[in-house]
Amino acid sequence: MTLPRARNDHLVIKRVADETLVYDLQRHRAYCLNAAAGLIWSHCDGQTDADQMAAVLQSELGLPRDEDVVRLGLAGLDKAHLLVERLAPPLLAARYSRRKFLVKAGVVGLAVLLPTVISIVSPTAAQAGTCVAANGCAGINNFLPCGPPNCTKICCLGKCRNISEPECV
């Protein structure tokens, strides 16, 4: 089985305290890897297996030496497209086992230490700006988002319409 390798192309990587921030320049998504997820990712070199990573997590963060913890982290990294190749099904089996792991370990306090990958979609300039009032977009196509709720519509031929409407294409 191929061991996971971290992707490093088209990424901006920044360390903040014990977390790792990653910006995907292709997908325009940003990720925050907590200490455990960052540690796993940094050991995705194609040579380190899950047991070795579990040993690192134990020595660095005091987590129980358990391959399920590593699989949990790898599943998050895989979902975030931060690995060169998609994971094989056996490694993905643990994707939804966070709760099961906590029950198995019997220590709820471990939850904050478990590998976590949080993601957001990076906004376009217009999305991060103020919505245009519905009466303020006359004659502008596909320009700024407008109208409630939550800027889910865009200005299209002078009216606030759903972005998916064919007239706006």
Add this chain to the structure above:
Amino acid sequence: MSFVAHGLRIGIRMNDPQLLDELPQRLPPGWRPASSNVVDRLYSLIAGGDGGRSGVRRYSLLYAGAARIARSMDPDEVLDRLEDDVRLYVAEWSRRKLFVHAGVVAWEGRAIVIPGRSYSGKSTLVEALVRAGATYFSDEYAVFDDHGLVHPYRVPLSLRKGADMPPEKVRVDMPKPPGGLKPLPVGVIAVATYRPGARWRPRPLSPGQAVLSLLANTVAARRKPEQVLTKLARIVEGTRVLRGSRGEAVETAGPLLAAVGS
């Protein structure tokens, strides 16, 4: 005319000199006149109105460079578009400042920053904080410099009347403090989501999560992500960043002000 705003030179040319009187109040806070003919962005404003023939009315048009960005029979709508586009352009392309969509008030020498998209209840909370004694700084952008200080960006507070109504601009009747407003360090960043009936019991965000929360509201996030991440990481360093649901703004204002001193 040409002007400089946050390091960018912008030109506006028009066929109706009367429109010049309308412009100053619509330009981004902090603008100053410039004499240079070389600009980063040029707008062309063509006023419509009655045509030569009876019964013929012409559109008012607005161009940014060669691209038409507005066309309307109502010149005010075109001026509104100009105002919005200039602000957005400056926010995205400013070389010196980082613009995060947020409401900002000053309290005890520090800034309370409330990042959020439009219609997230940000303006309502800003208004409640001002009524509680804070100084109005901004309803649109938190403008950060390289040192992480927040600069005032005083545009009229926009409050809407109903859920489906466009925002109506309401001028905040708050005089500037003697000596004007100076850039301030951040006291608290509050990521507050309005939920009817909720009580403000926020939890602190880790530095990484805090950066993501600000990045989600940063105008230049896609254009220069590396610089943005670096600056945001500096801003959240040593700053309290709180996230939670809030109920009515007046009930949240007090605890939020108290969080600055604690």
